[in-house]
Every structure is written in C-alpha cells, then in structure tokens.
C-alpha cells in the first residue's frame with residue numbers, strides 16, 4: 001500500500017513537472033487533426049497554440065444553452081472555450097487543471113475569446129475535484145484520464161460532481177496490447193498520454209463499476225509515433241526509443257484515441 005502511494009505520488013509529480021516544463025502545446029499540427037474549420041475559426045491563437053488533446057469531445061457532448069459543464073484537465077482552455085460558446089452566457093463552464101500556469105493561460109485565452117464572463121478556471125486535481133456533489137450537467141475531458149495514477153478515483157469524482165442524469169463525454173487514449181516495460185516506465189511516455197492508457201475493456205469496466213450507464217466507446221483513431229512527435233512531451237530521443245522497442249507494425253498504432261460517452265443514472 002505504502003509502495004502504491006509512493007508510486008502514485010511519483011507519477012503525479014512527474015506529470016506536473018512535464019507539463020510545467022513545456023514551452024507551448026501542439027499548435028496547429030495537433031488541432032488540424034481533430035477540430036473542424038468552423039471550430040478553429042472560433043478560437044484565439046493562444047488556445048490553438050496550447051492544444052494538447054487527442055481528439056475533440058465537444059461536438060459529441062450534445063451541449064445545450066444554459067448547461068453547466070466541467071472540463072477536466074482543461075490545459076490552455078481550448079475545449080472550455082468551445083463548450084462556453086455552446087452553452088452561452090446563461091450557462092457556465094469550469095476548467096479544472098493541476099497547474100496554476102495552465103489555468104492562468106486558459107483565463108487569458110477565454111478573455112481573448114470573449115467568453116470570460118461564464119468561464120472559470122480552477123487549480124485542482126481530478127482525483128479530488130473542488131466542486132460540490134451533483135453540481136454540473138456535463139463533464140468533458142480530452143487526453144487527461146490516462147494521466148491519473150488513480151483512475152477509478154478520478155471517475156468516482158466525475159460521477160459525484162455530475163447531477164443524476166448528467167453526461168460524461170471524453171476523448172482519451174487506450175492501448176490494445178501491453179507496451180514494453182521500458183516504455184511503460186518512461187515518465188515522458190506517461191506524460192505523453194501513452195504509458196498510463198488503459199485497455200478499452202478495462203476503461204469500460206471501471207466506468208461500469210463507478211455506476212455509469214449507457215456507456216459507449218467509439219470513433220477509434222490510431223495514435224502512432226508520427227502523432228506522438230507532434231506533442232512537446234515527447235523528445236526525439238523518446239520517439240527513437242519507442243521506434244526501437246516497438247515492433248514495426250506498432251509504429252503507427254502505439255495507442256488508439258477513443259470517444260467515451262456515459263451517463264450518471266437518475267437513481
């Protein structure tokens with residue numbers, strides 16, 4: 001148990017260090033893969049520059065004017081801003097991030113986007129979300145759950161803050177086959193969303209055990225070494241190491257990005 005706690009703390013610190021150290025996000029190379037031209041036209045340059053997600057959950061979240069949304073691991077605020085446009089000023093969107101500097105950046109981007117009056121960024125951890133029970137209609141997230149060393153706890157927290165009947169809509173990476181131990185032990189590969197990724201069946205089971213219903217996992221897209229190279233979390237050396245350690249047929253399929261939807265039941 002003590003060993004596990006130390007391991008969890010080590011991962012948490014490594015993730016915080018890695019995201020504090022990057023000079024920018026993935027920029028247009030990342031957003032071009034996932035966001036529509038219409039969405040990109042709604043975003044200030046800073047939010048695009050700091051994009052670090054692995055997909056785009058917002059068009060799938062069915063957001064309606066007036067809804068309250070939580071964006072878990074909001075980073076530079078790209079999805080928070082897109083969600084804020086959909087819920088409008090009668091709704092509200094809270095971005096939650098581990099790092100103060102990410103929250104500060106996201107605030108600046110929300111201001112540039114003109115949605116600052118109904119967005120808010122809070123420093124906090126997905127494993128202890130600083131929100132009241134049943135306080136939001138929808139939780140969105142993009143490339144974040146995989147970073148948690150306590151994923152069941154993070155999902156339980158998401159369920160707690162959702163109102164009964166509330167929806168979860170996220171994009172994350174999953175892995176089909178176990179990665180080599182050196183990759184699994186690489187902090188860069190963990191911070192890059194690869195080493196901490198669950199198998200799809202494990203993710204589904206965790207959601208079910210948390211009490212979620214109407215679980216769907218789809219929109220599968222391969223995430224390979226060419227995609228990893230777009231993110232500042234991976235150095236050229238780490239990419240090279242993965243190329244050497246992984247069989248050739250895995251080079252363009254290290255992990256899979258998936259859209260995960262689920263509902264907190266009414267009772």
Ligand SMILES: C[S@@+](CC[C@H](N)C(=O)[O-])C[C@H]1O[C@@H](n2cnc3c(N)ncnc32)[C@H](O)[C@@H]1O
Pocket residue numbers: 015019050051052053054072073074075076077078079096097098099102124125126127141142143144147148193
């Ligand atoms: C891969 S980036 C994704 C950022 C954003 N969702 C996007 O699409 O650009 C992961 C973000 O999650 C944050 N993060 C990492 N661990 C976290 C935790 N335990 N709780 C909350 N945020 C966390 C990081 O600081 C980082 O901003």
